[in-house]
Amino acid sequence: MPHAFIPREVELRLTQNTVEVLAGTRRVASHPRSPRRGHFATTPEHMPAAHRAHAEWSPGRLLNWAATIGPATAELVKRLLLEKPHPEQGYRACLSLIRLARTYSHERLEAACTRALAVGAHRYRSVASILAKGHDQQPLTSPAQGEQALPEHANVRGPNYYHCTRKEPPC
Known part of the structure; x- marks a missing residue:
């Protein structure tokens, strides 16, 4: 229906082939019904000018x-x-x-x-x-360039710590 009628309450008349929009006793739009369920169709004349520009x-x-x-x-x-x-x-x-x-x-x-x-x-x-x-x-740096190596110290467990076969650490 024409966008000017959007905030107004209107009445719809649906037939097998047609959709009509009535504002009071005046018919403001009539369209062939889309054969696809849930599909919508818009007539360019009913669109606001900004939407018509997008449609181009x-x-x-x-x-x-x-x-x-x-x-x-x-x-x-x-x-x-x-x-x-x-x-x-x-x-x-x-x-x-x-x-x-x-x-x-x-x-x-x-x-x-x-x-x-x-x-x-x-x-x-x-x-x-x-x-x-x-x-x-600014230069685009990859994560590998921006990373710094972790320093070695006593609290680093290393890869063998996580390959433990026992249920309780440490292995």
Whole structure:
């Protein structure tokens, strides 16, 4: 039904082939009924203008845009679209990434997407935070490089301690 009627209470008239929406005595919408159970269908004219703008985008168009920034941005956009039950649910996050590309350079956005993918943070908010804090401009270290060896001392048990066959330590 038209989005202007969303807060109002309406009456539905359902037939085998048609769904009608009535506001008082006035019919505000009529649609063919979807043959798929639990499936919804939306008429573009009934959508708010902002939602219609989202409908103009497609996963392919978003992926093509992301590829112009770099491979990490393209991978992040792909994951944003795939990790939602419907690709359209990922559009908002992808469009927000496009907005970040207007604020930050393409190089910084690509570096932030690289860092987000490396740490498993596949969300727009993670990329925005990385950019805002300047973490994209710091070198990306792998966990193996950042670890330090434990010093040897008397309280370290060693690997043989945990291979004990007896029920009570120490072996």
